[in-house]
Amino acid sequence: MYAQMVKSEGKRPGEALSPEEQAFQDRIDAGERIEPRDWMPEGYRKTLIRQIGQHAHSEIVGQLPEGNWITRAPTLERKAILLAKVQDEAGHGLYLYSAAETLGESRDEMTQKLLDGRMKYSSIFNYPTLTWADIGAIGWLVDGAAIMNQVPLQRTSYGPYARAMVRICKEESFHQRQGYHIMMKMARGTDAQREMAQDALNRFWYPSLMMFGPSDKESVHSAQNMAWKIKINTNDELRQKFVDQTVPQAEFLGLTVPDETLCWNEEKGGYDFAEPDWNEFFEVLKGNGPCNAERIGARQKAWDDGAWFRDGLSAYADKQQARRMAAE
Amino acid sequence: MSQEWPLWEIFIRGQHGMSHRHVGSLHAPDAEMAIRNARDVYTRRKEGVSIWAVRSTDIAASSPSEKGPLFDPADSKVYRHPTFYDIPDDVGHM
Numbered sequence: 001m002y003a004q005m006v007k008s009e010g011k012r013p014g015e016a017l018s019p020e021e022q023a024f025q026d027r028i029d030a031g032e033r034i035e036p037r038d039w040m041p042e043g044y045r046k047t048l049i050r051q052i053g054q055h056a057h058s059e060i061v062g063q064l065p066e067g068n069w070i071t072r073a074p075t076l077e078r079k080a081i082l083l084a085k086v087q088d089e090a091g092h093g094l095y096l097y098s099a100a101e102t103l104g105e106s107r108d109e110m111t112q113k114l115l116d117g118r119m120k121y122s123s124i125f126n127y128p129t130l131t132w133a134d135i136g137a138i139g140w141l142v143d144g145a146a147i148m149n150q151v152p153l154q155r156t157s158y159g160p161y162a163r164a165m166v167r168i169c170k171e172e173s174f175h176q177r178q179g180y181h182i183m184m185k186m187a188r189g190t191d192a193q194r195e196m197a198q199d200a201l202n203r204f205w206y207p208s209l210m211m212f213g214p215s216d217k218e219s220v221h222s223a224q225n226m227a228w229k230i231k232i233n234t235n236d237e238l239r240q241k242f243v244d245q246t247v248p249q250a251e252f253l254g255l256t257v258p259d260e261t262l263c264w265n266e267e268k269g270g271y272d273f274a275e276p277d278w279n280e281f282f283e284v285l286k287g288n289g290p291c292n293a294e295r296i297g298a299r300q301k302a303w304d305d306g307a308w309f310r311d312g313l314s315a316y317a318d319k320q321q322a323r324r325m326a327a328e
Numbered sequence: 329m330s331q332e333w334p335l336w337e338i339f340i341r342g343q344h345g346m347s348h349r350h351v352g353s354l355h356a357p358d359a360e361m362a363i364r365n366a367r368d369v370y371t372r373r374k375e376g377v378s379i380w381a382v383r384s385t386d387i388a389a390s391s392p393s394e395k396g397p398l399f400d401p402a403d404s405k406v407y408r409h410p411t412f413y414d415i416p417d418d419v420g421h422m
Contacts (some may be wrong), residue, residue: 038392084372091369098353101335107355108332164352171373240422310357317358 002207003058003149004122004213004285006051006231009043010224028229032158036102044228049103050119051230052161053110053212056096061114063089065129074132078182085175092168099160115300123281124211126289133186133193133200139179139210141201141246146253147172148242149212152232161230180249187253194254201250206276212239214278234272241263243268338360338369340376347378356381379410 017025027034034040063086064085070086073079097107113119124142129135141248148174186197189236212235216222225231250257259274283289333355335396339348360380370376372387390398406412414420 022410035392037389087368087372091372094354094369097354099355107331167352307330310333313357313361314331315359320358 003051003054004120004211005216006047006054006221006225008221008224009046009050010041010228010230011043015298023229028042029159030225032157033162034157035159038212043224044230046059047225047228048161048230049105049110050099050160051225052096052100053113054101054120054122056093056100056110057087057119059093059096060127060144060300061121064295064298065125065127065291068129068186069132069135071140072132073135081178085139085178088171089144092164092171092266095164095167099158099164109298111303112218115296115303116196117287117296122211123265123289124207125295126284126291127203127207128267129292130203131196131200133183133196134199134204136179136182136186137204139175139177140183140249141179141204142211143172143175143179144246145208145211145238145242147176148238148245149233152154153233155229157229185253187255193202197253201255205258206280207274208283209239209242209276210234210278210284212242240270243273247271247300267283331356336366336381337384337387338362340370341367341378341381342345342376343374347385348378351375353384 011021020039023043024034024041034044066082066086066089070079070082070219073082097110100110101107103289107253110119114121124145128136147169150165154162154169156162156165183200185195186193214235216235222231226234247257247262261272261274263272264270265272283293287293334357335353336356336359337353338351340349341350354362354365354369356365363379364383371379383395391405402408
């Protein structure tokens with residue numbers, strides 16, 4: 001899940017809706033899509049900018065841990081695949097920024113907010129990619145967890161967001177499969193490769209479970225966001241679904257999920273599993289994860305180093321425009 | 329902050345002789361770069377054979393509040409559809 005703990009700007013529970021707000025909620029309840037020029041409550045607009053913006057930032061920052069291995073991919077084919085995947089992430093970021101911009105905040109404004117810490121990105125990208133197996137684990141687990149969240153969001157109430165999700169989901173499945181393919185190759189390889197694959201699973205398992213955010217069964221923010229259909233499932237529902245889907249995949253690889261309490265619960269038709277360390281999660285969100293400073297540092301550097309280029313292309317476009325005007 | 333690149337709306341013609349369809353938007357300094365960026369953002373998997381880029385500010389749009397007056401009149405004109413007319417089967421395909 002790329003957007004974590006999105007604070008809702010909705011009314012407090014029990015507060016009465018104005019006639020306009022009621023009509024808006026009725027449209028959502030009837031399954032209608034809200035489009036950019038439609039009337040919407042200010043809270044809906046603000047919450048969506050926060051959520052879609054965070055989602056977009058996650059796609060962009062998410063390129064960094066994987067980009068780390070482009071020059072060191074084990075074969076030319078793996079390198080081409082990883083390049084294509086990282087390029088997709090850039091594309092996903094752009095689709096999402098465009099969707100957020102229809103709500104009245106520009107991409108550059110959102111970028112500034114990311115750089116000065118007013119907007120967040122997913123906690124998962126603050127973990128390092130130490131070995132090639134981590135690239136497999138990210139595709140398999142991290143993209144797998146993202147898919148859990150993104151598939152239902154194709155039905156979200158805000159039209160541009162839903163359409164961006166449709167496009168993203170089509171491409172995401174390639175990401176997960178290529179990751180699993182790397183894991184299969186390593187799990188069936190030498191002892192050293194198997195150990196490397198197991199080590200990647202050990203390190204990425206709990207951070208992947210954290211991607212869904214802490215339990216929000218009783219959160220008023222989640223309740224409002226679910227009423228607005230910008231959140232479709234609770235965090236616990238998605239996490240359970242992810243575990244149920246992933247454990248058999250790990251078994252197929254012959255790898256062990258690093259959770260001694262993991263066991264099938266016949267009654268609920270799903271696995272019982274250990275919660276991740278939520279203190280670690282909150283520390284990572286606060287900026288104290290292993291790579292927070294490095295990630296924002298890389299984005300800041302890209303922004304600063306790219307300034308002359310953005311300005312140069314703008315200056316060229318202005319000059320061409322002036323020439324065309326003069327010729328007319 | 330320096331000047332932000334303007335926003336462009338991107339339209340792509342798919343493979344099968346369809347009309348150009350709106351696929352999304354992007355930022356670019358000029359039309360040429362808009363088309364180049366659109367290729368990278370919207371056609372990485374052969375989604376199209378032709379691209380149009382239009383400045384977002386150049387698009388005129390109907391207002392959501394006009395939806396009723398603009399589109400409701402068509403509701404009462406069912407005779408514009410072929411299914412309105414009962415033609416006996418004996419006539420054959422028409």
